[in-house]
Amino acid sequence: xxxxxxxxxxxxxxxxxxxxxxxxxxxxxxxxxxxxxxxxxxxxxxxxxxxxxxxxxxxxxxxxxxxxxxxxxxxxxxxxxxxxxxxxxxxxxxxxxxxxxxxxxxxxxxxxxxxxxxxxxxxxxxxxxxxxxxxxxxxxxxxxxxxxxxxxxxxxxxxxxxxxxxxxxxxxxxxxxxxxxxxxxxxxxxxxxxxxxxxxxxxxxxxxxxxxxxxxxxxxxxxxxxxxxxxxxxxxxxxxxxxxxxxxxxxxxxxxxxxxxxxxxxxxxxxxxxxxxxxxxxxxxxxxxxxxxxxxxxxxxxxxxxxxxxxxxxxxxxxxxxxxxxxxxxxxxxxxxxxxxxxxxxxxxxxxxxxxxxxxxxxxxxxxxxxxxxxxxxxxxxxxxxxxxxxxxxxxxxxxxxxxxxxxxxxxxxxxxxxxxxxxxxxxxxxxxxxxxxxxxxxxxxxxxxxxxxxxxxxxxxxxxxxxxxxxxxxxxxxxxxxxxxxxxxxxxxxxxxxxxxxxxxxxxxxxxxxxxxxxxxxxxxxxxxxxxxxxxxxxxxxxxxxxxxxxxxxxxxxxxxxxxxxxxxxxxxxxxxxxxxxxxxxxxxxxxxxxxxxxxxxxxxxxxxxxxxxxxxxxxxxxxxxxxxxxxxxxxxxxxxxxxxxxxxxxxxxxxxxxxxx
Numbered sequence: 001x002x003x004x005x006x007x008x009x010x011x012x013x014x015x016x017x018x019x020x021x022x023x024x025x026x027x028x029x030x031x032x033x034x035x036x037x038x039x040x041x042x043x044x045x046x047x048x049x050x051x052x053x054x055x056x057x058x059x060x061x062x063x064x065x066x067x068x069x070x071x072x073x074x075x076x077x078x079x080x081x082x083x084x085x086x087x088x089x090x091x092x093x094x095x096x097x098x099x100x101x102x103x104x105x106x107x108x109x110x111x112x113x114x115x116x117x118x119x120x121x122x123x124x125x126x127x128x129x130x131x132x133x134x135x136x137x138x139x140x141x142x143x144x145x146x147x148x149x150x151x152x153x154x155x156x157x158x159x160x161x162x163x164x165x166x167x168x169x170x171x172x173x174x175x176x177x178x179x180x181x182x183x184x185x186x187x188x189x190x191x192x193x194x195x196x197x198x199x200x201x202x203x204x205x206x207x208x209x210x211x212x213x214x215x216x217x218x219x220x221x222x223x224x225x226x227x228x229x230x231x232x233x234x235x236x237x238x239x240x241x242x243x244x245x246x247x248x249x250x251x252x253x254x255x256x257x258x259x260x261x262x263x264x265x266x267x268x269x270x271x272x273x274x275x276x277x278x279x280x281x282x283x284x285x286x287x288x289x290x291x292x293x294x295x296x297x298x299x300x301x302x303x304x305x306x307x308x309x310x311x312x313x314x315x316x317x318x319x320x321x322x323x324x325x326x327x328x329x330x331x332x333x334x335x336x337x338x339x340x341x342x343x344x345x346x347x348x349x350x351x352x353x354x355x356x357x358x359x360x361x362x363x364x365x366x367x368x369x370x371x372x373x374x375x376x377x378x379x380x381x382x383x384x385x386x387x388x389x390x391x392x393x394x395x396x397x398x399x400x401x402x403x404x405x406x407x408x409x410x411x412x413x414x415x416x417x418x419x420x421x422x423x424x425x426x427x428x429x430x431x432x433x434x435x436x437x438x439x440x441x442x443x444x445x446x447x448x449x450x451x452x453x454x455x456x457x458x459x460x461x462x463x464x465x466x467x468x469x470x471x472x473x474x475x476x477x478x479x480x481x482x483x484x485x486x487x488x489x490x491x492x493x494x495x496x497x498x499x500x501x502x503x504x505x506x507x508x509x510x511x512x513x514x515x516x517x518x519x520x521x522x523x524x525x526x527x528x529x530x531x532x533x534x535x536x537x538x539x540x541x542x543x544x545x546x547x548x549x550x551x552x553x554x555x556x557x558x559x560x561x562x563x564x565x566x567x568x569x570x571x572x573x574x575x576x577x578x579x580x581x582x583x584x585x586x587x588x589x590x591x592x593x594x595x596x597x598x599x600x601x602x603x604x605x606x607x608x609x610x611x612x613x614x615x616x617x618x619x620x621x622x623x624x625x626x627x628x629x630x631x632x633x634x635x636x637x638x639x640x641x642x643x644x645x646x647x648x649x650x651x652x653x654x655x656x657x658x659x660x661x662x663x
Contacts, residue, residue: 011063012082014056015043022051024119024250026092027083029099029106030054031125032177035061038096042243047599049251052243053086055079060173068176072184076102080109092120092250096235098181100126104218107192117194120250121219124199124235124242127207128214129186195221197249199242201234202227224249226612229629241608248596248612282442282625282642286633289441293387293434295632301385302635305396306572308375308382312400313346313576314355316407318365327361336409338583341590341601343407345575375400379573386435386636389428395419399577406580413580423469430537431471435636439565440475440536442625442640447532448479450561451487454531459486459511463530463555465519466538467491468498470505472565476534477509490530492517519548529557536565540603541582544594549617553645562619562643568607569637579603610641619643 014036018025028039036054043052057075059068069075079102083091087110095103100123111117196219200212209227216223226245228234235242317333329347330340347363350356356363376397383393398416405411417425430436447462454460462480467473473491480487491502492515499514506512517527519535520543533556542548556562570579582603584590591603605613607628611621623642626634 012056012079014054014062015040018053018086019046019051020089021048022046022089023049024090024092025051025053025086026094026120026122026246026250027053027055027103027106029093029095029102030057031097031099032181033174037061041239045243050247055083059176068173070176070179070183072101072105072180075180076105076109080106080113084110084114087114087116087118090119091116092122093118094122094124094246095126096124097126097232098177100124101129101132101181101184104129107194108189111192117192119194120197121192121194122197122199122246122249123215125201125204125207125232126215128211128217130188130217131211131214132184132186191217192219193221194219196223197246198223198225199235199245200225200227201230201232203230204232204234206232224615226608226615228608238608241606244596244606245608245612248609251596282445282623282640285445286438286442286625286640287631289437290434290633295434295635297385298632299635301382302571304378305382305386308378309396309400309572309576310350310353310355311375312403313350313572314365316403317343317346317350318356318363329363333404333407335407336583338585338590339407339409339580342575342579342583345570345579345601349572349575387433389432391424392428392433395425395428396573396577399580403576413577417578417581426469427471430469431474435633435638436471438626438633439638439640440472443472443534443536443563443565444476444479446561446563446623446640446642447476447534448483450532451480451485452483454485454559459488460532461488461490461528461530461557462532462534463490463492463517463527465492465517465533465535465552466541467493467502468495468538470498470502472534472536473502473506477506477512481509481511487511488513490515490517490527494518519551520544521547521551527555529560530555531557531560532563533560534563537567539564539566540605541591542595543589543591545592545597545605545613546595546616549613549619553618556619556645558645560645562614563640565638565640566610567604567636567638568610570602570604571637607637607639610639614641614643615646618646620646 028036028042030036030038036056039052039054043054046052056063057069058066058078069078083106093103093107095101095106103121103123104126107118107121196215198212198215200207200209202209212225212227213223215225228238228241230237317329330343333343335343347356350363351358354366356365358364379396379400380393383389383396395416398419399406399413402411402416406413419425431440451460451462464473464476470491477489480489489509489512491499491506491512493499493502494516496516499516502512503514515527519538519541533552539545539548552562567574582591584593592598597603597605607624611624614621621641621643623640625631625640628634
């Protein structure tokens with residue numbers, strides 16, 4: 001933070017001037033009443049690709065001694081003068097609510113002032129400029145009016161609204177910012193030659209989703225719209241997901257022309273045209289498969305399962321004979337080269353969760369790390385609550401008790417997974433537990449629903465990728481057989497072992513064929529388009545998510561459907577067990593090594609990232625279950641995604657009348 005007395009242009013950048021090393025700078029403008037610290041987590045996560053630069057407005061935080069500004073154009077002129085010297089290198093602008101209007105005007109002002117236009121403009125929770133009406137600012141809003149507005153928008157803790165000391169600082173800033181917004185009048189200007197990414201939310205009381213696309217009137221370049229769940233403060237609720245989306249948007253290479261999204265993108269209304277009722281069909285299918293199981297206790301059970309895994313990791317990481325110095329930790333622990341990425345994940349997670357601390361260059365366990373017998377009891381109890389069978393419980397216990405050997409490759413996780421040479425653990429994981437029942441049932445309902453709608457196409461072609469032990473297939477095939485529709489069902493995997501077992505298991509279904517297909521573009525990539533493409537717990541194995549989804553788009557007929565199940569969070573118990581399977585063996589690359597996941601050593605994509613990657617590949621995400629807002633089962637963060645190939649929009653949406661204003 002700059003010292004008091006430094007030039008105002010310096011104080012505009014609360015955490016110091018932009019770094020000359022970053023390939024792209026993104027200047028971030030806050031919403032009404034907030035300061036630059038809103039974006040501190042993003043700034044701390046900056047890297048050489050993108051530096052997030054929080055922009056401080058006058059009168060708040062490190063600039064609290066300065067006068068507040070009540071006019072948007074005065075504010076923009078001041079900020080433009082401070083930012084202009086830093087626009088010779090590639091830059092972008094991000095504005096949230098009120099900040100969206102500021103960022104939009106800054107994009108014009110900086111282009112005119114410096115001759116360097118931004119590479120990208122991102123607006124979140126903001127009403128398009130031409131839909132905003134100036135409101136008379138002669139009468140300032142009363143404190144009670146401001147409080148009523150804050151309660152209406154949501155996002156502000158009730159305790160803060162009842163704290164008179166906090167309000168004494170906050171209300172003057174809010175009143176000034178409301179004047180900025182109320183007094184803003186859009187002046188028609190030539191459209192920007194800058195791509196605009198628009199972020200909105202499903203339940204924003206001020207910016208309905210059907211208005212988001214209207215930002216496209218202000219650019220000659222592409223407009224992309226992304227809708228998050230929740231209210232007006234969705235960026236506060238999903239900061240890492242939004243940051244990840246921004247990194248994906250700003251660092252992605254242009255899409256291959258054969259798979260480029262149409263310029264008009266996808267709106268919620270258009271998506272509704274494609275689902276043919278599938279969203280409604282899915283709403284009750286998963287919960288019905290649970291058979292009345294109480295899922296409200298799953299969150300606590302998952303916490304216990306993860307806590308036991310973190311403690312097991314702590315014992316493994318701090319158990320080096322000569323002391324677990326951070327430098328050279330992998331060598332001291334004799335970690336196999338292929339597992340070192342996983343060790344890095346562990347260390348980062350243990351530090352973040354407070355299970356270890358750095359002290360004198362070493363990792364030291366905190367008093368949270370308890371004895372192993374107590375951890376084993378927590379695993380057993382948690383597995384019972386989650387409905388996991390004995391085989392999966394024992395697998396977790398064996399992994400937790402042998403992490404050092406697993407890291408050293410003196411024991412492989414496959415030996416524990418296929419204990420006794422059978423598939424019992426895999427069946428317990430993917431078939432014989434409540435969440436597996438939920439997702440397999442929902443996926444089957446989606447596929448059957450679409451197959452019935454495609455009954456006029458003979459035969460209906462269904463392609464299952466990475467079918468493995470047939471956990472999903474076994475649920476789906478009887479239901480498909482009952483439709484009476486003529487079918488061609490392709491059971492595929494990369495392993496001949498699974499194909500051999502499947503030929504015997506599904507001999508009574510004459511419409512089933514068996515093929516070797518690799519989602520990473522190897523054998524089977526010339527498979528003709530199918531009416532349905534499906535998979536369960538497979539797509540995270542992609543080396544490059546974008547390339548794999550582009551391949552799936554070619555595999556999916558233009559009027560077909562893609563449905564897949566994936567975990568959207570790597571729970572700590574998975575990091576201590578199943579992720580060992582993903583370490584590249586024999587010189588092979590591990591999943592995610594060729595896309596945006598590589599820099600974070602992670603495998604799973606968030607729900608937001610899946611939606612974005614689907615859009616980039618030419619799909620329209622239409623349904624995702626369970627619903628994170630309404631269904632307690634979503635605590636496991638395992639989802640079914642249903643998507644349809646993008647259909648170009650043939651006409652531009654009508655421009656609605658000017659509406660409300662976003663703060």
